[in-house]
Amino acid sequence: MTAPPQATGAAAAAEPEAVIQGIDSKAIVGRSLGQIAWLRLKRDKVALGGGIVIAVLILIAISALLFDRVFGLVSPNEFHQELIDGSTLAPKDAFGGMSAEHPLGIEPLNGRDLLARVYAGSWISLLIATGATILSVAIGTTLGVVAGFFGGWVDTLIARAMDVFLAFPLLVFAIALAGVIPDNAFGLEGETLRIALLIFIIGFFNWPYIGRIVRGQTLSLREREFVDAARSLGAKGPRILAKELLPNLVAPILVYATLLIPTNILFEAALSFLGVGIKPPTATWGGMLADAVKFYTLPHFMLWPGLAIFITVLAFNLFGDGLRDALDPRSR
Numbered sequence: 001m002t003a004p005p006q007a008t009g010a011a012a013a014a015e016p017e018a019v020i021q022g023i024d025s026k027a028i029v030g031r032s033l034g035q036i037a038w039l040r041l042k043r044d045k046v047a048l049g050g051g052i053v054i055a056v057l058i059l060i061a062i063s064a065l066l067f068d069r070v071f072g073l074v075s076p077n078e079f080h081q082e083l084i085d086g087s088t089l090a091p092k093d094a095f096g097g098m099s100a101e102h103p104l105g106i107e108p109l110n111g112r113d114l115l116a117r118v119y120a121g122s123w124i125s126l127l128i129a130t131g132a133t134i135l136s137v138a139i140g141t142t143l144g145v146v147a148g149f150f151g152g153w154v155d156t157l158i159a160r161a162m163d164v165f166l167a168f169p170l171l172v173f174a175i176a177l178a179g180v181i182p183d184n185a186f187g188l189e190g191e192t193l194r195i196a197l198l199i200f201i202i203g204f205f206n207w208p209y210i211g212r213i214v215r216g217q218t219l220s221l222r223e224r225e226f227v228d229a230a231r232s233l234g235a236k237g238p239r240i241l242a243k244e245l246l247p248n249l250v251a252p253i254l255v256y257a258t259l260l261i262p263t264n265i266l267f268e269a270a271l272s273f274l275g276v277g278i279k280p281p282t283a284t285w286g287g288m289l290a291d292a293v294k295f296y297t298l299p300h301f302m303l304w305p306g307l308a309i310f311i312t313v314l315a316f317n318l319f320g321d322g323l324r325d326a327l328d329p330r331s332r
Helices: 010-014 017-021 033-043 045-070 114-150 152-166 170-180 190-204 207-221 225-232 237-273 285-293 299-327
Strands: none
Touching: 033 045, 033 299, 045 114, 045 299, 114 152, 114 190, 114 207, 114 237, 114 285, 114 299, 152 207, 170 190, 170 237, 190 237, 207 237, 225 237, 237 285, 237 299, 285 299
């Protein structure tokens, strides 16, 4: 074979430089959907700040669990009644007893250190909220995908079950169930039983919210071309669910999970506030708020646990909103 003729004169001058010199540069590499989402998330400084706060809170919760329960370096239940005025039951020092030894002050009546109790209560609140979210996501995703993909009587049955759960008075049931369960049941006892019970109550009765979202997304995805292509190649229902639909549902599931965690934190705090959550003397943010109601004239007692809940919920909401925008291909 003879080499193709080379352009000369004006034709050679008009050729692109890459044609004249040869294409020596690297080929253009496309970005994956994950890389695009990460670049968009990095540009959202508010969401990125929320993610950093969440990471710090997780590290605080893990260290609190280790220092409090494993190594015993934190003493959230140590009394300092010598710092309490016997006539008023309030801290003797100004600003709620703030000092170098007690930076956030002390509790009235017993003088327990507020910093130690807020710190020790962080792991319980995050553990219950995260465990309940995982349970809700697992149940809601499974039933939502099955209902949306198979349709028919399966979809009708699961959809009606969602309606029943959504109409259920969750708070009343949680108060009743948490109040009647003894301190020793199901092979668990004490604090471990209460944590498992709260995770079950909050997670099991919240699954219809994510179930509806997953069902709606599945109804849309099952009519797409890649699902028809999988069927034409002989793929069965379970394989289509696992290999075709679930990977395309990761984004909405992940976004909703980040928005569900702060809701569960508030629900756990509400149950502890009502006295049916984790029993004292274990430190929880909701339990501290419940104790602070009795001393409403001492605002510092209510400020710190309330601020901890506020920062945690705000961080998760900001990060969840930013993650939703980053994973949405239709957003700018």
